[in-house]
Structure formats: C-alpha cells, structure tokens
Amino acid sequence: MAAVETTGRGARTYGNWRQPTSAGLVGLGTGGTVLLFLGLFVVLVMLMTGGLLEALVAAAVVGAVLLLLVTRDRHGRNVLARAGARAGWLVTRSRGLHLYRSGPLGRTPWGTYQLPGLLAATRLSEHSDSYGRRFALLYTPAAKTYSVVVGTEPDGVGLVDADQVDLWVADWGHWLAGLGDEPGLEAVSVTIETSPDSGARLRREVDRSVHAGAPAFAREVLGQVVASYPGASSMVKAYVSLTFTASARSGGRPRTPDEMGRELASRLPGLTAGLQVTGAGAAHPLSAQRLCEVVRVAYDPAAAALIDDVRAQGETPELLWTDVGPSAAQASWASYRHDGALSCTWAMTGAPRGHVQSGILGRLLAPHRDIARKRVTLLYKPIDSARAAALVEADLRAAEFRATSTTRPAARDTLAVRSARATAGEEASGAGLVNFGLLVTATVLDARDEADARAAVASLSGMARLRLRPVHGSQDSAFAAALPLGVIVSKHISVPTQLRDNL
Template sequence: MSTTTATRPHTTTSVSVSSAQPPRTYGGWRRTHGIGLFGLGAVATAVVLACVVLPLLALSTSVRAGLVVALPCALVAALTVARFDGAPLTDVVLRRGQFAWARMRGYTSLRSGVVVEHPSAWQLPGALATTRLLSVADGRGGQFGLVHDERTGMLTATLRCASSSTWLVDSDAADGWVASWHSWLASRGFDPLVAWVAVTVDTAPEPGSTLARNVASRLHPDAPADVLALVRELVLRSPAAAADVDTRVSITFDPSRAGERLPDLADRTAEVARALTGMEAALGECGVTVLGRASAGELAGTVRTAFDPASRGDVNALLDDALPSSSGVGTCPLLAWGEAGPVAAEDSWGTYRHDSGTSVSWAWHEAPRQQVTANVLTRLLSPGRFPRRVTLLFRPLPAGAAARVLESQVNAAAFRDAYRRSQGRDATARDVADRERAVAAAREEALGAGVVLVSLYVTTTVLDSDDKTTLAAAIADTEARADQSKVRLRRLWGSQALGFATTLPAGLHPAHVAGRVLA
C-alpha cells in the first residue's frame, strides 16, 4: 500500500498563454518519505548503521571477533537494503511468513453454514468481524444505517450519490466541482469527529432482473403479439449493453475525539446524525446529487452482492420491494448484516474466493507524477465487462499535525540531499522534483492550505463459473485501465481479504487496521 500527501485547496494550474484557455490541470501528489539512507525508514537506517558500527567495535578487540560479527551483520544489512518489486525484501519475507503461519492455523479459510449454533456464527470474515450494523434515526422522521466497529468504537455512515459527468459540462463547471470538493475536504480537517472519508464507485454489468421486472409490470395483456415479442426481445438483449453504477461517500467518525464526552452509543449516533446534515448539503456543490443516506438494508445488500455477485439481481429486487415501506426508508428484514457475509471464503496469496465470486485487489503504488486534468480517472471508473469497485480513501489531517508532517517531509528531503552531496553523487531528476514538491506543499500549508493523506484501492470480481482465462482477462483489463488513468497499481499479495473489505461501506482503513495511522 502506498500513501501520498496532497495539499488542498490550492492546486497547480496551467497558465493561459493565448486567447484559448487551456484546460486546468492538477498535481503535486507525492509519496511520504522518512529520514533514512537508501530510501529506508528511520528504523531500517538505524539497523544498517548498527550493522556497520558493531563490526568496527568488535574489530577493535580482535580481528577474529571482527570477522565473526561482520558476517551476520553484513547479511542483516543486505536483507534490510535489498528490495523486491519496489518493496523492502524484509517486508516481503515477513509477509510471506505471516501468511504461511495464518494458513497453517486456518485463519485464511472461512467455512460457515446455513444452520450453525455458536455465538459468533454470523460474523463477517476477517477485519469485518468486529463490525455490526445499526439502524438509527436521522432526526427527520426516517432511519439510516451506521456500521459500528466494536473494537475501535468508530461509526461509518454512507451517502448514496449520483455523480455528474465532466464531459457533459464545460471546463469551468468541472473546475468549480473540483474546487468545491477540495473545500469540502479542507473543512473535514477542522472537524475532530471525522477520521477519514471513502469515495467508492461500484460498477457491474446489469443483471437484467430490474429491467425485466419493471417492463413486465407495464405490459398490457391486450397489446399486439408482435409488439410484446419485440419488447421482450429488447429486455433480453439490454443487460449486455447496460451497467449498474453506484457511487457512495462513506464518512467514518471517531466519537472519542468529540469536544464533549459522549457516554453511550445513543449519544454518539445522535451526534453523527447531526454532523451528517451539513456535510451532505455541502456535497451538492461537488458535482454530485446526494440521493440520501444509505439504509441498513442497502448497506447489507451492498455487502451481500460483493460476496455473492450472482445474487445481485435478487438483492436489487428485495431493495426495490422495500422502498415503499416505512416512509421510504427501505427496511428489509431479509437483508441483515450477519447474513450479508459469505458461506465460504478462501484468502489465497493473490486472489480472494468467496461464495459465487473470485476477486483480486490492488492498491496504488504511485499517484500520477505529471499534471492531469479533472477526468484523469474516467477510464478506471467507467463500467466494463466485470464488476469493479474503486475506492479513494482521504484522511484529512488537523492543522497542527499537517504542519508537523510536512516539516518532517522537508527535513527528510534536505537530509537525503545533504547525504548525496557528502557522497559526491548528483541528484536525479526525480529527487529534485520530489524535494520541490515537498517544499511547495509546506509553503502552501503555511499559507492556509490543508493536507490529506490519499490512497486508492481497486477490486475486480469474476463469477466462479468463469474459467481462469476470464480472471486473467479481468486482471489485465483493470491494470490497463489504471495505466490509462496514469496510476500505478500494486497487487495486494497476501492481503487480498483486507483489500476486498476496504472497498465495502464498512469504514475500514488498512493503515488503521495495521496500526500505522499517523497520530
């Protein structure tokens, strides 16, 4: 997983040099780097320095002792510095060992059942096991769903949105949407309740059941036979050319950071409901139409279709039938959180098999290095042959933390530059560009901009009835779309289950699960 920093609301823009104004571009993303040698972090650098100092100390005692200590130190230093596919070799070996141990203990397999009798029978797998679904009042006479993480106490609400295409409006309107989105993220940095925001675009081929059901209810029995035959043929052919697109904005709240103490769960959910009112109103200026807050049934249905893609049509039918009830809330007793998980799941090194589907997940390794336009992710987000979920995670930093993070990045860049000069080596073009971006980000933050930690996750799924050639085609399709979107993806080897769960509206952040979120 790679996390980058981005400043907001200031973005890099192109300057008009002629009467025809060129499209506005955006950039300035960079990976976070620590102070260390050879691109290593602080801990790895300390290990390498210790491997250099210890043989010298032993050599001062005797030559034999120096040689005995030098051999293991050289091996440790080589393993620390070596990289495989851009990742430290020690991390790869450690991850391999942890995955092998988890497989030996049976932690990578889930075998549930239709009839089971123990307290944890209906828990979701993996990192989702500590979550439960709540249905709470929204203060306006309705109900909406909240995912409660019982381990951390965090609450996640999801807003259903209908996005507008940047190709259907002029460039000024699209630039205004981007600026409004930056302002919306900037205001989240001043809200202590918000932990992070996840924007997910879920696309899949239309199963055809919704269209068939809607058309069948409108057919007149006395209509001409040839007309009925034509309409039914159109219904049969339409799913191949139609797509099911769902846009969600999931906001994760940390009630422990509230200004006043919230003693019980009811007070925390009420505070979240109040905070959501202003947020969803401001989202309307970001190029999306907020359709409402996702109900508990809709959240359970989303998770159910992710684990069992063959049930998409049935789940859509249940949700459509539930819409008229309870004042439009969409209560559906057949879609419960415990029943949304898979009956069986298998987490392998490079894939995740669950019920009727097999999924592959990626995280971005590097954001676009060049300036890009507002529609740079269009190819990655567009519907295709296979179900795909793309999630952008935004973690706004408070003002104090933002200043410390950017200052440490500037100091790290200066340290690496000084070390290269001491070694008589010239800085590469990428090193120069990285330092300039770090300094520019710190300058913009000093002028009032905020900082967001950004990461991107992609999951594509194929039906189990498909062969291995279809899975390879889905993988190639996703990676090709990412290349066209100027994004470098890295497959989540050994973490497929977590990558899969991250793209669901459950409020998971992989860095938080691993305990590596900046304080």
C-alpha cells in the same frame, strides 16, 4: 496533496502528489539510519574486545540486514517486508485461518452467516438524522470507530462544460480540506462500484408505464427491449464512507451507538449538503437495510438478481447484519474465493507522476466487459490544520537532507525538494493536507476468467498512470477494506505504519 496549474490555453491539470518520507542515509529512513550507526558501533566494540574475525562476522550480519532494508522492488517494498508477508501467509495457512465456513453447518457455533476477518466483530445499528432520514451506524470494536455510509448519484462529466468540471474538482478539494477540522473524523473513503444490470428496474418501469390499450406492435417492441437491454448494460453506484472515532477525546471511553447516533444526527445534513455541490448528485445516508444488501451482494453476486426481483415487486428483502456474510470463503496468495465468485484486489503503490487532467481515472472507474463486478475505493485520511504545518515542514527538511547529503544529488532528489517547497507553500496559504490511497477489486463469476480480469486491471491502471500491485497474502482483508464500510487498514496491522515508513 494536489497542486493546480492554470494556463491561458488548454485544460487545467493537477499534480504534485508527495509520498511522506523520513530523512536518512544511502536510501534508508530515519529508523534504518539509526540501525546503521548502531551496527557500526557494534562492529567497533567487537573489533576492540574480540578481534578482527569477530568484527568481520558482525559487519557481515549488519551489512546483510541493511541490504534487506535498502533493496527495494518497483513498488518500493524492501526484501524484509516481502519476506514478512510470505512468512505471515505461511503461518495463516498452517493454522487454517485462510478458510471460512459459516451457517448452520459452518464453524461458527451460533449458526449465522457472520462476516469473516476484519468485519467479524462489527455491529450495526440504525438511527435518524435531523431531517428524519434513517442512517446505518457501523461500530468496529478493534479500531474503536463508527462509520456512516452515504449513497450518491453522480451524473458524470458527459455533456458537461470543462469549467463546471473544474468547479466540481475545486469543491471536492474544499470539502476534503474541511474534513480535516471535522471533530472526531478519522478517515473518508469513496467507492465506485460497477456491476451488470439485472433488468428488474427497467421491467418494473415498463410494466408500470404501458397502457392497457397500447398497440400490440408497441408492446412487442418494448418486450424485446426489456429482454435484450440488460444483457449489455451496467450499473454504476457510488458510496462515501465517513469514519469517526468512538471516543470524544484521546483516552476517553468509547461512546455507545445511541450517543454517537445523536451526535451525528445533527452533523449528517451539513456533510451531505456539502457533498452534493461537488458533483456527487443527490447524497443520502444508507439505511441499515440498504447497507446489508450492499455487503450481501459483494460477497455473493448471485444475490443481486434476487434482491432486484424482490424490490421490483414492491417489497423489501429482510436482511440482518448477522446473515450478510458468505457461507464459504477461501483466501489464497493472490485471490479470494467467496461463495460463487472469485475476487482479486490491488493496492496503489504509486500515484500518477507529473500533471494529469481531471478525467485521469475515467477508464478505470468505467465498466469493463472482462470484469463482472469492479470496485474502486479511494481512501482518504484528512489531517487537521494543527498537524499539517508540522508534517509539511518535516517533509521539506527530509527532502532537503536527502538532496544535500551528497555532492551530486539525483534529479529526483532535486525535484522532491521543489515539490516539498510547493506543498509547504500551499499549506501555508490555507490548502488542506490529505493522505490518500486506492484499492481496486475485480470480481469474476468463473475462475477461468481470472486471467482476463487481471489483464484488464493491468491495462486500466496503465491508462490511469497508476502503479498497482496485488495485495499478496491479505486478499481477504483487502476485499473487506475495499467495501464501503469505512475500514481503516492502518488500525488492523501488527507493525505500525510510521515504523515501517521510517525504515
């Protein structure tokens, strides 16, 4: 959630992001507080029925469990969560699930280059919207969702007035708020990808523009430009993924791809038109072929030059969804090796504190010389207006409970109450409510550059005032979630998110 602060002087700032909390005692959530009282009850029963020694043993066990829940690191994770992640990783390694081999000599019996992990069961189809544009529709059986990927061409804020930037930010907020009432919409993700330019597009444009009778000197200069320019240039691509539930109503049967394609055919033009006024530029849904190319290049960056060369010759590379996965992949505790590249993915654990300007993420989104390919994915989960009021009121009550549960409340608890009240006031006046997160994936072509990439991401996150941590033990899943495919991470975890937050 964001609040806007406008003053007569200076730039407009944004802030007031609130992380949902639950009411509890001594740093515990609602679930942890319930465990506390249950533990005290068990200790009293043991004292009355067993004796002092048995009661002391029970108190020690209860205290140890509560200590695991209360002790947290700088990212807000308790000891129990960290131990669970380490245990899960040990099980994954012992069963060999961190290794993947595909293709004719791989482990898959059908001999294709199927996508690994969360994307293994996904199915891709193609449909046309009411404007006649072809769009890819990705179905995820495990989550029962359909995703549509929209390609955009943002111009950036270079040579743009501050008033226009503020207008774009306001329109983006309105577009996100409107998605909360979009039927069946579950999540939205925005992916900004930076990669080196192969030079194929520049070469094709120069060859097409050079006149047959041009002077030799001009031809030589253009040849040197074509040969030297791609080595120091980068491409920036932006994608917006819209994820819809497969069921028309709660508990209903999942719709078929044809049924979902017919429904989205009339809705996509309005969604893309609303996206264009936010500064995203020309917005158009990606076809199945283009989406296959995006995923293929993500897992095998060396294929980017081949695809660009084929398109430079006026042809279209033929790719199937069953052939865009890596031929070999290996997940480790803090990195992910896929084909000829190595990637590391970080997750946001803390939004910028205080007020920030609209360009706070500029350096993080820009290309970096120490990172071959960088992917920054913003994950949004719009909340419909019917649930938003109840959520903000519950959050306000939880903040007030924490502040009044002690005679000397901490400064953060007092500030949390003011922030929760501001959020409740904004929602009551018509503002939208959106949960958000962020993933950063850095890919290098040589494993020896991993340390430089990690240092670069640490520096960029500091400039953006973000708190990031590596996704330990789940690098392969985090890599897939950062792709512009509309993966909803909360639908693929064993422990429900609400239960973990309440502890």
